[in-house]
Amino acid sequence: MSNIYDVSESNLNLAAETLKSGGLVAFPTETVYGLGANVYLSDAVAKIFAAKERPKFDPLISHIADIDFLPEYALTDERIMALGKKFWPGPLTIVMRRKDNNPAIDLACSGLENIAVRMPAHPVALELIRKSGIPIVAPSANRFKSISPTTAHHVRDSLGDKVDMILDGGQCSVGVESTIIDLTGKQAVMLRAGGTTLEALEDFLNEKVLISHGNPNLPSAPGQLLKHYAPGKPLRINATERKDGEFYIGFGKISDSDINLSPNADLEEAASRLFAYLRFADRQENYSGICMSPIPETGLGLAINDRIRRAAYKE
Numbered sequence: 400m401s402n403i404y405d406v407s408e409s410n411l412n413l414a415a416e417t418l419k420s421g422g423l424v425a426f427p428t429e430t431v432y433g434l435g436a437n438v439y440l441s442d443a444v445a446k447i448f449a450a451k452e453r454p455k456f457d458p459l460i461s462h463i464a465d466i467d468f469l470p471e472y473a474l475t476d477e478r479i480m481a482l483g484k485k486f487w488p489g490p491l492t493i494v495m496r497r498k499d500n501n502p503a504i505d506l507a508c509s510g511l512e513n514i515a516v517r518m519p520a521h522p523v524a525l526e527l528i529r530k531s532g533i534p535i536v537a538p539s540a541n542r543f544k545s546i547s548p549t550t551a552h553h554v555r556d557s558l559g560d561k562v563d564m565i566l567d568g569g570q571c572s573v574g575v576e577s578t579i580i581d582l583t584g585k586q587a588v589m590l591r592a593g594g595t596t597l598e599a600l601e602d603f604l605n606e607k608v609l610i611s612h613g614n615p616n617l618p619s620a621p622g623q624l625l626k627h628y629a630p631g632k633p634l635r636i637n638a639t640e641r642k643d644g645e646f647y648i649g650f651g652k653i654s655d656s657d658i659n660l661s662p663n664a665d666l667e668e669a670a671s672r673l674f675a676y677l678r679f680a681d682r683q684e685n686y687s688g689i690c691m692s693p694i695p696e697t698g699l700g701l702a703i704n705d706r707i708r709r710a711a712y713k714e
Contacts, residue, residue: 403551403565406523414564415530418443423450423561425540425554426527427568428519430490430576430594431547431674432554433462433537434562435527439503444536448506450561453543457621458509459536460492460577461516464528472534473498473514478604479582485603488520490577490594494620507536515620517577523568538621539576540565544629546681546710547674549574574671575702579620580608590620592701594670627709628674630681630689634711636704638690646680650692657683660692666699673703677710 404410414424421443424435434450436443438461448455461472466483469475474496482493497504497514508514516534519525528535539547541557548554551567578593580600588609589597601608632646641647641655649656651664658676660669680689694703 401555402560402562403555403567406566406568410564410566411523411526411530414527414566415532417563418527418531418535419533421446422563423447424527425551425558425562425565426524426537427551427566427571428462428521428524428537429571429573430519431549431571431574432540432551432565433519433524433535434540434554434558435462435535435537437531438507438534438536441503441506444506447536447538450558451538451541451543453538455506456509457624458511458515458619459507459538460579460621461504461507461514461534461536462524462528463516463518463534464525466518469516471498473516476582482580482582482603483518486595486599487518488525489518490520490573490575491600492517492577492579492591492593492620494579494581494583494590496583511619513581513583513619515579521568523566527566544624544627546630546677547576547628549671549674553674553678570671570675572671574673574675575699575706576622578702579622581611581619591622592705594699594702596698597701598698622705622709625709626712626714628677628706629710629712630677632681632686633688633713634677634707635688635690636707636711637693639693641690642688644687645690646683646686646688648676648680648689648691650694653692656692664695666695666697666703669694670699670703673706
């Protein structure tokens with residue numbers, strides 16, 4: 400029996416009850432599908448790490464549905480609330496100080512003093528959070544280090560029956576994970592490039608945002624490990640032409656690619672297709688490797704390049 404469920408009022412209610420009672424529910428967001436658990440139930444959070452085979456030192460993001468709840472959950476200030484009101488709901492995660500030492504959320508925070516929070520811009524995600532009445536921790540709903548899922552069937556293919564319910568909300572619109580920005584210090588620091596651009600953040604904050612890739616051996620936010628988002632086949636990036644045996648993913652005006660992220664060089668289109676195209680390339684049995692055209696390091700290109708560099712990293 401499939402664990403993929405259509406989105407209906409009754410299935411949303413069932414998913415909310417599943418979360419409240421300690422189960423795992425995969426659900427769509429605008430970025431990728433998330434594997435959700437009740438943040439206050441450490442046994443449930445532990446199931447996420449087990450299902451994904453993810454190390455417990457890699458912290459998770461809490462998802463909320465109402466910005467007015469944020470001051471109850473974390474230490475906020477005017478800058479944090481202003482940023483949330485500007486970019487939420489949306490693909491931005493804010494790292495801030497934990498409000499108390501509630502041991503129930505230690506595992507979700509990997510024992511760190513900070514907590515990462517975002518409000519997803521997807522009606523299914525928001526309704527599920529509201530019905531659950533709790534923050535939902537939800538990393539991408541896939542095996543650790545593998546390609547992130549942008550459809551319900553990607554989740555099923557990766558995690559199988561390790562998930563109690565998979566809510567099918569269709570294809571994700573943004574296609575790369577949220578940007579993570581650390582606001583625990585005087586200067587804003589981007590810990591992961593994502594669906595909210597560096598330029599948009601700097602324009603709103605009216606300050607330079609530092610970029611940190613973190614310590615891959617002791618990450619302070621998700622997505623900082625050297626190898627991540629990886630297909631099974633070796634991936635070569637910044638390729639201007641293919642080598643023998645390579646499946647070629649193009650970008651822009653490339654004449655001989657097998658598929659093209661965006662023939663018109665539209666970075667939003669490329670981001671939305673990235674993980675699905677990597678999955679498609681990985682399934683092609685007549686090829687031994689994958690190569691990808693150069694992607695500009697501007698706008699969403701920063702997030703795309705972050706993902707493909709980690710996907711191509713050789714351990």
